[in-house]
Amino acid sequence: MNFNDELKARTAHVNAVLRDYLPQEKGFQKTVIEAVNYSMEAGGKRLRPMMMECTYQMYGGRGTVIGPFMAAMEMIHNSSLIHDDLPALDNDAMRRGRKTTHKEFGEPLAIMAGDVLLNYAYETAFRAFDQVLKADDPVSGYTRVAEALRVLAFKSGINGMLGGQSCDVEHDGQALTENQVEFINKTKTGALIEGSLMIGAILAGADSDQVRKLEEIGSDIGLAFQIRDDILDVTGNEQETGKPIGSDVRNKKTTYISLFGVQAGRHKVEQLSERALGTFDSLNAEHGFLRQLLEELATRRK
Numbered sequence: 001m002n003f004n005d006e007l008k009a010r011t012a013h014v015n016a017v018l019r020d021y022l023p024q025e026k027g028f029q030k031t032v033i034e035a036v037n038y039s040m041e042a043g044g045k046r047l048r049p050m051m052m053e054c055t056y057q058m059y060g061g062r063g064t065v066i067g068p069f070m071a072a073m074e075m076i077h078n079s080s081l082i083h084d085d086l087p088a089l090d091n092d093a094m095r096r097g098r099k100t101t102h103k104e105f106g107e108p109l110a111i112m113a114g115d116v117l118l119n120y121a122y123e124t125a126f127r128a129f130d131q132v133l134k135a136d137d138p139v140s141g142y143t144r145v146a147e148a149l150r151v152l153a154f155k156s157g158i159n160g161m162l163g164g165q166s167c168d169v170e171h172d173g174q175a176l177t178e179n180q181v182e183f184i185n186k187t188k189t190g191a192l193i194e195g196s197l198m199i200g201a202i203l204a205g206a207d208s209d210q211v212r213k214l215e216e217i218g219s220d221i222g223l224a225f226q227i228r229d230d231i232l233d234v235t236g237n238e239q240e241t242g243k244p245i246g247s248d249v250r251n252k253k254t255t256y257i258s259l260f261g262v263q264a265g266r267h268k269v270e271q272l273s274e275r276a277l278g279t280f281d282s283l284n285a286e287h288g289f290l291r292q293l294l295e296e297l298a299t300r301r302k
């Protein structure tokens with residue numbers, strides 16, 4: 001199968017896994033659940049769960065324990081997008097080619113939907129314990145799930161996505177140094193990518209050295225991914241990205257591109273991507289699709 005066909009098949013598979021874990025729209029709280037599912041079902045590239053499943057397979061993982069973590073990671077990512085689009089933050093009206101959650105459901109419910117989704121992510125990830133109980137070796141299964149939960153929480157929290165985003169919004173409209181911009185990019189965007197690559201490997205039983213290398217790859221790819229996002233915010237096409245161009249200028253954001261320009265940004269993305277692929281090749285495991293996916297992200301158009 002060529003790369004594009006495999007990408008399509010894997011995206012469809014991730015969507016099917018996610019559907020199994022979405023909350024049911026019922027009860028007095030039905031509307032907020034509809035808002036949650038509106039965001040979760042809006043499409044998106046599904047890169048984080050896809051990468052997670054790839055590292056799981058790369059280290060021989062064959063079970064179903066990965067499913068709750070794939071769903072949880074995409075839920076955390078989506079909760080961050082719902083909040084990121086709010087009027088108090090980026091104030092964006094469109095995402096993934098359709099109205100943002102607050103435009104569709106109103107601001108109070110969108111705030112709640114982001115919170116609900118962040119919490120539901122952990123409710124979902126905990127369901128992995130039910131899966132390992134059925135397995136042959138529940139003790140090592142439990143240990144791996146516990147470690148994966150630790151990574152999920154850490155990479156989402158104050159030392160990861162939430163910490164980076166907090167620093168970002170605090171400095172909106174202010175000049176930042178390259179180090180500050182790099183911290184923000186590595187945490188608000190890189191941390192969930194690091195976590196995704198690590199969790200797949202942890203659940204499959206990879207050793208700590210392999211997991212540490214995957215974290216390094218995630219850090220480089222995450223930084224490159226955010227710089228590419230910032231390039232697309234200047235040079236992208238709204239039809240392809242599904243969101244308005246020029247959000248960073250409108251919000252007076254200091255980005256790698258506002259500091260150094262698009263050309264330097266492209267160069268930096270290439271350097272990071274090459275280093276990540278070098279680290280990938282030093283792992284004693286192979287995954288042709290994941291390697292190509294990491295390579296493609298450097299030139300993505302959406």
Ligand code: GRG
Nearest residue numbers: 044045046079080083084114118165188189229
């Ligand atoms: C959830 C309580 C709570 C707070 C959220 C707003 C926030 C804190 C974090 C924002 C983090 C953020 C939006 C980082 C940008 C990451 C990024 C480049 C997102 C776009 O990712 P893609 O391109 O999107 O993978 P798709 O639509 O394909 O899923």
